[in-house]
Amino acid sequence: MSDATANGATGAAGNTGRGAAARLSVLKTYKLFVGGKFPRSESGRVYEVADSKGNWLANAPLSSRKDARDAVVAARKAFPGWSGATAYNRGQILYRVAEMLEGRREQFTAEVAAAEGLSKAKAAARVDAAVDRWVWYAGWSDKVAQIAGAANPVAGPYFNLSTPGPTGVVAVLAPDTSSFLGLVSVIAPVIVTGNTAVVVASERAPLPALSLGEVLATSDLPGGVVNILSGRTAEIAAPLAAHQDVNAIDLAGADAALAKELETAAADNLKRVLRPQAGTDWAADPGTERLLAFLETKTVWHPMGV
Amino acid sequence: MTDPQTLDTSQDTPQHPEDTQPVDKQPAQQAPRGAFAYAPAPESRSVVAIAPSYGHFIDGEFREAAGGKVFTTVSPSTEEVLSEVALGGPEDVDAAVAAARRAFGPWSALPGAERAKYLFRIARIIQERSRELAVLESLDNGKPIRESRDTDLPLAAAHFFYYAGWADKLAYAGYGADPKPLGVAGQVIPWNFPLLMLAWKIAPALATGNTVVLKPAETTPLSALFFADICRQAGLPRGVVNIVTGDGAAGAALVAHPDVRKVAFTGSTGVGKAIARTVAGTDKKLTLELGGKAANIVYDDAPVDQAVEGIVNGIFFNQGHVCCAGSRLLVQESVAEEVLDALKRRMATLRVGDPLDKNTDVGAINSPEQLARIRELADAGEREGAERWSPSCELPASGYWFAPTLFTGVTQAHRIAREEIFGPVLSVLTFRTPAEAVEKANNTPYGLSAGIWTEKGSRILWTAEKLRAGVVWANTFNKFDPASPFGGYKESGYGREGGRHGLEAYLDV
Numbered sequence: 001m002s003d004a005t006a007n008g009a010t011g012a013a014g015n016t017g018r019g020a021a022a023r024l025s026v027l028k029t030y031k032l033f034v035g036g037k038f039p040r041s042e043s044g045r046v047y048e049v050a051d052s053k054g055n056w057l058a059n060a061p062l063s064s065r066k067d068a069r070d071a072v073v074a075a076r077k078a079f080p081g082w083s084g085a086t087a088y089n090r091g092q093i094l095y096r097v098a099e100m101l102e103g104r105r106e107q108f109t110a111e112v113a114a115a116e117g118l119s120k121a122k123a124a125a126r127v128d129a130a131v132d133r134w135v136w137y138a139g140w141s142d143k144v145a146q147i148a149g150a151a152n153p154v155a156g157p158y159f160n161l162s163t164p165g166p167t168g169v170v171a172v173l174a175p176d177t178s179s180f181l182g183l184v185s186v187i188a189p190v191i192v193t194g195n196t197a198v199v200v201a202s203e204r205a206p207l208p209a210l211s212l213g214e215v216l217a218t219s220d221l222p223g224g225v226v227n228i229l230s231g232r233t234a235e236i237a238a239p240l241a242a243h244q245d246v247n248a249i250d251l252a253g254a255d256a257a258l259a260k261e262l263e264t265a266a267a268d269n270l271k272r273v274l275r276p277q278a279g280t281d282w283a284a285d286p287g288t289e290r291l292l293a294f295l296e297t298k299t300v301w302h303p304m305g306v
Numbered sequence: 307m308t309d310p311q312t313l314d315t316s317q318d319t320p321q322h323p324e325d326t327q328p329v330d331k332q333p334a335q336q337a338p339r340g341a342f343a344y345a346p347a348p349e350s351r352s353v354v355a356i357a358p359s360y361g362h363f364i365d366g367e368f369r370e371a372a373g374g375k376v377f378t379t380v381s382p383s384t385e386e387v388l389s390e391v392a393l394g395g396p397e398d399v400d401a402a403v404a405a406a407r408r409a410f411g412p413w414s415a416l417p418g419a420e421r422a423k424y425l426f427r428i429a430r431i432i433q434e435r436s437r438e439l440a441v442l443e444s445l446d447n448g449k450p451i452r453e454s455r456d457t458d459l460p461l462a463a464a465h466f467f468y469y470a471g472w473a474d475k476l477a478y479a480g481y482g483a484d485p486k487p488l489g490v491a492g493q494v495i496p497w498n499f500p501l502l503m504l505a506w507k508i509a510p511a512l513a514t515g516n517t518v519v520l521k522p523a524e525t526t527p528l529s530a531l532f533f534a535d536i537c538r539q540a541g542l543p544r545g546v547v548n549i550v551t552g553d554g555a556a557g558a559a560l561v562a563h564p565d566v567r568k569v570a571f572t573g574s575t576g577v578g579k580a581i582a583r584t585v586a587g588t589d590k591k592l593t594l595e596l597g598g599k600a601a602n603i604v605y606d607d608a609p610v611d612q613a614v615e616g617i618v619n620g621i622f623f624n625q626g627h628v629c630c631a632g633s634r635l636l637v638q639e640s641v642a643e644e645v646l647d648a649l650k651r652r653m654a655t656l657r658v659g660d661p662l663d664k665n666t667d668v669g670a671i672n673s674p675e676q677l678a679r680i681r682e683l684a685d686a687g688e689r690e691g692a693e694r695w696s697p698s699c700e701l702p703a704s705g706y707w708f709a710p711t712l713f714t715g716v717t718q719a720h721r722i723a724r725e726e727i728f729g730p731v732l733s734v735l736t737f738r739t740p741a742e743a744v745e746k747a748n749n750t751p752y753g754l755s756a757g758i759w760t761e762k763g764s765r766i767l768w769t770a771e772k773l774r775a776g777v778v779w780a781n782t783f784n785k786f787d788p789a790s791p792f793g794g795y796k797e798s799g800y801g802r803e804g805g806r807h808g809l810e811a812y813l814d815v
Contacts, residue, residue, distance in 0.1 A: 147480065152805055154787035155464065162791050162805065247796065260587025267582030269751070270575070270594065270797045289815075296795050297802050300770045302780040 030060050030206075032067060032230065033213025035074030036223020042066045047231065049207060052117025060206045063231035065239040068198065071227035072243055075169040075196040078224030083166045083194035087142035094138035094192055097219040101131045104215060108180060108208060115179040115205035129283060130184040137188035140291055144193055148292060157304045164295040166194035167272055168247030171240035173233055175252045178282040179205035183212065185282050186252050189290035191225055198246070199228045200237055200253065206230035234258050241265040248272035248294050252280070344657075347664040349451045354442045356528065359390040362398050362551060363534035365405035366544030372397035377553070379527055382448035383661050383670035383705040391527045394552030396559040399519065402548035403565050406490040406517040409545030414487045414515035418474030425470030425513055427540040432463040432505075435536070439529060443501055444661040446528045448670030448706070449624055451662050461786055462505035465804075468788035469509035472809060476514065479806055485813040487515035488591055489567035492560040494581075495530075496573045497523035497672050498627040498728075504530055506803050507570050508547060509788075514812040516568065519548045521560055525673045527551040558584070566590060568812060572629075575726075575752075575797050593801025593811040595629065595793060597726040598754030601747035602632035602783065603769065605740070606641045608759035612781065614648045617732070620757060620783040622656060622668055622710050626730040627676075629798070630755035632783055634716075634723060636743050639736045646714065646734065653710050654697040668730060671706040680708050680729035687713045687722035692733070718749055726752070740765065744772040753795030757783045776802070 030049075031038040043064035049057050061067075082090070101108065105127055113123035148164040170190045175182035179202050190197045201209030213228045229236050233253055241249055241262035249271050251259045256276075263273050274293045359376065361368040371392035378387045392398070413421070432439065436459040443454040476485050491511045495503035500522055511518045522530035530549050537547045550556055554577070561569050561581050571581050572595040585592045602620050604613045620632025637645050661669035671677040688694050692713040701707040708729055716723050716733040723733050737743040747756055756775040758766050766780045776794040779785060786792065786804075793802035801811050 150791070150806055152787065152790040154785075154790050156785070156787070158782070158785065160787070160790055162807065167795075256587070263586035264583050267579050267586060270579060270582060270596070270799060272800055273586075275589070296776060297791050297793065297807055298770075298773075298776060298778060298795075299791050300778045300780060301782055301785050301790075302766065303782050 028058060030058050030210045030230070032061050032063060033210065033217065033226070033228040034067070034071050035077070035227065036217060038213070038217070041231070042070065049205070051114040057114055058207060060210065060230040063229040063236050065235070067229055067231075068236050068239045069243070071198040071229055072169060072240070072245055074224035074227050075198050076245055078196045078222055079166075079168060081222055082191070082196055082225045085194070087145070090192060090194065091138050091141035093220045094141065094188065095135065097216060097221065098131050098134040098138060100215045100219045101127075101134060104211075105131070107211065111208045111211060112180045115208060126178070126181045126283075130181040133181065133286070134184050134188050137192045137291070140189075141192045144288075144291060144295070147288070148295060148297070152299070154301075159302045159304050160299065162297050162299040164193070164292075165298050167294045167296050168195060169245060170195045170197050170294050171237070171243070171246050171249040172197050172199045173237055173249070173251055173253035174199055174202050174209060175280065175282065176202045176204055176233075177280075180208040180212075182252070182282040183209050185286055186250055186290065187226060189286070190250065190294050193291065193295055195248070195294050196225045197227065198240060199226060200233055200240070201228055201230045202253065203231070203233045237262055238265065241271070242268060244269050246271060248274070250274045250290070250293070251276045344665045346660070348660065349441055349444075349455075349662045349664060351441050351445065351662060354438045354445070356389050356442070356445075360527070360531045360551070361392045362394055362402065363531065363537075363547070363549040364398070364402045365408075365548065366538070368534070371395065371552075372401070377524070379446060379525065381445050381705075382525075382672050383702070385704050388446060389528060391531070391551045394521070394550040394556035398550050398552070399556060399559040399563055402519040402550045403490055403492070403560075403563050405545035405548050406519050407565055409543055410487075410489055410517045413512075413517055413543060413546050416515075418476060418515075421513065421515065422470045422473035424540055424542055425466050425473060425509060428536055428542070429463045429466035429470060431536045431539050432459065432466065436460070436463065439501060439532060441662065442532060443529050444669070446526050447497065447500060448661050448672055449627075450666040450669045452664055452666065453624060453669075458499055458502045461788070462502045465502075465505040465509045465788040469513040469808075472510075473513040476809070476813070479809050481810060481813050481815040485514075485815055488812060488814055489516060490565055491516045491518045491568040491570060491812065492563060492566035493518055493520045493570045494557040494560065494573065495520065495522055497526040498624060498629075500526040501529040501533065503572050504533055506572075510803070510808045511568075511570075511812050512546065514809060516812050517546045517548075519550060519560055519566070521550050521552065521557050524553045561585065568592075570811065571595070575799075578799055591811065593793075593803070594799030595801070595803060596754075596797065596799035597728075597752055598629045598631070598794065598798050599634060599724065599726055599750045599752045600630055600632045600755040600757065600775070601634045601636050601743075601773075602757035603737075603743045603747060603759065604635065604637040604641070604645055605743075605758075605760035605762070605765060606638040607761045608641070609761065610641070610645055610648050613645065613759040614652050616757060616759060616779075616781070616783040617649060618652055618656070621732040622730050623784050625668055625671055625708070627672060627728055628784065629726075629728075630777060630784065631728075632755075632757050633727060633732060634747075635732055635734045636737050636746055637734060638743070639738050642734075642736050650695065650697070650712065653712065656697065656699070656710050658699050658707065658709060659702055668710055671708050671729060674706055676728065677706040677708060680727055680731060683722055683725060683727045683729075684711060684731055687716070687720060687731075687733070690720045690722075692716045692720055692722060718746060724750065740769060744769060748772075748774045751797040754793075754798035755779065
């Protein structure tokens with residue numbers, strides 16, 4: 001792809017100025033990713049997505065509250081199977097996602113360059129970092145229980161083990177500051193441990209997220225494990241934060257005022273809340289914070305004796 | 307720890323030599339009531355001297371409430387007024403938080419090994435004074451002396467011992483090379499295990515270098531005030547531990563205080579939600595230990611006598627004032643009749659009465675308000691069509707009492723199957739398949755604990771994996787240990803107390 005634009009949709013320039021032989025490019029209709037399928041928004045609405053210079057790139061679905069609720073239903077439905085899969089299996093599938101991402105490196109580089117106004121080289125570096133991060137998290141699937149679990153030496157004849165398990169359905173507000181590396185950094189830690197996710201893409205730059213859905217759909221990831229919505233973050237996040245069947249929310253993409261509002265709503269069913277941290281460097285080593293934030297510790301006791 | 311086994315120990319082997327005190331080894335087979343008319347064996351209350359009034363413990367000294375207000379604390383078994391304590395308000399909370407802030411710098415700067423020594427001292431003094439504290443706890447709370455003596459006190463001391471040892475090993479806890487304390491911790495605890503909940507909150511907070519302001523429950527403030535004296539005896543620096551007594555208003559002021567960096571709460575889910583809203587949008591770290599509606603699942607191959615002991619222990623321990631109480635019995639249909647018959651026989655042997663009598667199994671309900679709530683829910687159970695049963699049992703004339711109660715014919719829609727009763731009331735449901743058991747067990751907004759009774763190991767592991775609960779007891783129930791993380795899923799709150807996991811709540815990680 002030679003153009004700086006993300007998807008071959010060069011807008012008004014696409015059909016002029018290249019001489020008579022210029023090919024009319026095929027524009028992409030971006031769609032949501034819900035339950036393993038690619039629906040349009042139930043609302044029938046779209047909004048214009050522009051590159052960093054304000055040039056029109058594409059129309060993205062403007063998700064409604066109903067889309068958010070549908071996504072939660074899909075995520076809940078996928079939870080038993082995904083959380084019940086072996087850690088090895090989940091790790092394999094996450095690694096498969098990385099393989100598919102690598103194959104679409106050029107596409108994502110172009111999308112990231114357009115979204116964030118970066119040179120091609122810098123955008124490529126971010127995409128590489130995102131693929132590497134995805135691989136890093138893939139490797140955590142069968143290790144997290146060993147570092148976050150415990151064999152507890154209780155004062156009695158009991159076999160007593162604590163193991164981490166997924167919290168459930170996690171709503172994820174992707175950061176606005178990093179359309180792809182930031183996005184991957186908030187999705188991978190949530191799902192690698194067996195949670196399912198409803199992701200609200202960056203409002204300003206949703207296209208890399210919507211394209212990620214296409215990668216996930218072809219990576220053996222069961223439908224519904226990751227659901228991706230685009231639109232107005234505040235509008236989609238409100239019903240997610242208040243939803244009785246959402247177990248946790250990652251507020252990475254919320255500003256301070258919205259974060260407070262959502263955290264207050266999340267108290268209603270005692271959702272686990274990961275607060276946003278201003279100035280997060282998405283390129284830095286993420287550590288285990290996001291991984292551990294969406295785990296519950298289950299402790300099982302059994303008597304020992306003969 | 308001493309086993310918190312209250313009523314019998316036949317479901318497990320004895321854990322320690324000292325645990326082998328004489329207990330009924332076999333549930334009586336239709337024993338006449340007379341067989342259990344033991345002579346009273348009262349514990350002496352002369353071992354505890356309760357002052358007529360107490361102030362807040364702030365900056366190492368007792369002081370009156372800023373507003374000069376007081377309230378009384380009564381013994382729920384006799385309605386006798388035990389003492390009068392300060393009624394705290396925002397000014398008292400301000401003073402306590404300020405004292406804790408002043409103390410934070412030097413306390414957090416102490417080498418871990420030195421902080422550890424203070425905690426070891428506290429643990430030792432609790433052990434030395436455990437008889438006094440057990441009697442005090444039974445007087446103020448209404449719980450049987452056997453439980454305060456054998457469960458609350460040994461476990462409270464054990465928590466200080468356990469976390470004392472972490473103070474100089476934090477670099478190895480898995481939270482980074484040099485994890486930092488947060489600052490002033492505001493802690494609000496309930497009335498069901500007053501001293502034990504204090505230990506769960508204060509021990510990890512101090513071990514990690516935080517200072518604390520603790521508000522004990524309105525109906526059970528005394529053991530926290532006695533703990534203040536233990537801090538004095540241990541030579542703990544002023545301001546490291548502060549106790550503000552009062553009602554919900556003092557708790558709310560503490561939670562909302564801008565200089566409190568960490569909030570820890572154990573109590574009702576309703577209050578927990580209000581606290582989560584208060585803390586929203588701040589950088590306060592929050593852990594909540596809230597309600598539960600635990601399922602105790604009895605499969606058809608369970609050893610019936612052991613299961614019955616576990617069921618009884620699960621729901622009648624501490625009068626059912628236990629957030630992780632096994633309040634929903636899920637019994638496989640094919641053995642339901644047999645299990646219920648055995649359960650009723652066993653319940654008929656429970657001795658309800660004077661908490662200070664060492665023979666007592668079930669003590670007093672903590673307060674008239676709680677008694678009213680239990681009655682309301684039990685009445686709702688009858689109104690909604692469940693069948694109510696209690697053993698014939700004579701309740702004392704004064705004080706707050708509720709007979710051990712069993713409901714059969716309960717469905718998932720009944721209030722007694724959905725709402726936390728926090729009293730000695732067991733709701734019995736049946737199931738046919740393991741999948742149905744798991745589905746019913748998980749059909750609750752709570753997720754604190756669960757029990758599984760079966761001889762088949764693979765069934766235990768399958769069931770435990772499927773249950774959405776923070777603590778799963780298999781072939782046992784209501785076991786606690788400072789080395790073992792405790793806490794819930796879903797609306798039972800967030801965070802874990804106990805074990806390595808319990809450190810996280812008090813560290814900047």
